[in-house]
Amino acid sequence: MTLLDDTSWHGKVFSDGWTTSSGGDAPVREPATGDELARTGIGDAADVDRAVRSAQQAQTGWARTSFEERAAILRAAGRVFEEQVDHLRDWIVRETGGIPPKADLELHIAAQECFEAAALTSQPLGEIIPSAQPRLSLARRRPVGVVGVISPFNFPLILSIRSVAPALALGNAVVLKPDARTSVAGGLLIARAFEEAGLPQGVLHVLPGGAETGAALVEHPGVPVISFTGSTAAGRKVGEAAGRLLKRAHLELGGNSALVVLDDADLDLAVSAGAFGSFMHQGQICMTTGRHLVHESIADEYVGRLVEHAQALPVGDPFREQVALGPLIDAGQRDRVHALVTASVDAGAKVLAGGEFTELFYRPTVLADVTVDTPAYAQEVFGPVAPVMRFATLDEAAALAANTEYGLSLGILSRDVMKAYELAERIPSGIVHINDQTVGDEAVAPFGGVAASGTGSRFGGAAANIDAFTDTQWLTLQAKINPYPF
Incomplete structure (x- = not known):
């Protein structure tokens, strides 16, 4: 059976398994013909709240999972994209309106994003730093907790997985909101791939939806980091909301x-x-x-x-x-x-x-x-x-x-x-x-723009991904308590 033949996802969202959402459902339409290809669930603010609370609970156990196990799950998800190209290509072509080579590119990069993310799990995540005191002093990277990912319609698989995979690799849980126009290629396909790969329940949630769903995700107090790809106008609103709430927003926006x-x-x-x-x-x-x-x-x-x-x-x-x-x-x-x-x-x-x-x-x-x-x-x-x-x-x-x-x-x-x-x-x-045109993307390369195109290279490559989806913690250890003059 191919990945999307199991119809358990029809009309549903992926949140602690395939569930009926509070936001109802909507058709997935083929832009070339207007035909309805399927129906998917639509998340609303209540769905976002339930998903974030579930993700918070699941994340602590996922972060404690050995790096080898996390890497194995990411590699397995990558193999799904490689092994089911012929079936998944048709879905991407029909849902996004792209030609088959464009769909093949999405699937190839999606696999590579998973494989590169698997390698992240064993990267050194800190350093020993000098201290004036007789103690061991460390700067170490820790998962942020729950990462909110908001992705667009144009290259939906790539522009979702490039945040989902490294965030998971580094021990975070993820709530993904794909564009409702491409909710299968941009979200439910990823959910099925990680479901097949054995990702523990609750670590990944996929809630297709519109601007209201995205706003609920950005403003939820349980989501400290937002990874947004979309228009500059929408990105400004995301950045403004995130700044007011003192949370990080990684913004990959428009260009000319x-x-x-x-x-x-x-x-x-x-x-x-x-x-x-x-x-x-x-x-x-x-x-x-x-x-x-x-x-x-x-x-x-x-x-x-x-x-x-x-x-x-x-x-x-x-x-x-x-x-x-x-x-x-x-x-x-x-x-x-x-x-x-x-x-x-x-x-x-x-x-x-x-x-x-x-x-x-x-x-x-x-x-x-x-x-x-x-x-x-x-x-x-x-x-x-x-x-x-x-x-x-x-x-x-x-x-x-x-x-x-x-x-x-x-x-x-x-x-x-x-x-x-x-x-x-x-x-x-x-x-x-x-000596090349302007369109290009690789899983190993840092990606991002300046000025109205976004907040710099927040995707791709070990350094950018570790910086995007972890926090730096200062940790000291010493053999005994120091005496103080108080």
């Missing part, structure tokens, strides 16, 4: 990443990279190439070839057709994308490809004659839109690339690697790719 194409770049490869950066998963990626900055000497040819790429990319149902782009997640997202394109045209930009849609299928779009004030250039679109801006000098390229409230990812294409590196040094960004 620049791809800088220097005059010596290989044009064929540059255009291909630019098309992938803007159009992969319909542009619904925080790292999407939102701004193409191209040297004026090659700009006309770059734009012409990018238009050819955009016009040649097939758009359709990724479950039933071989396509490059599937549907946007819902009508609200489609309308926002189209409003930005329309406003850009009204402001003087030219649509050279795309700019139109059928139902939720938006054509890959290329915009020319943009300025720094063009809406689809200045704002995060989160759709398959590639605005192209020209520059004349490296100083101008650096100024344009840095002229954004965001700072997530940056790509620079050039045959002169050191020139590209020196340019990158002038542009604030959490991630830099030289």
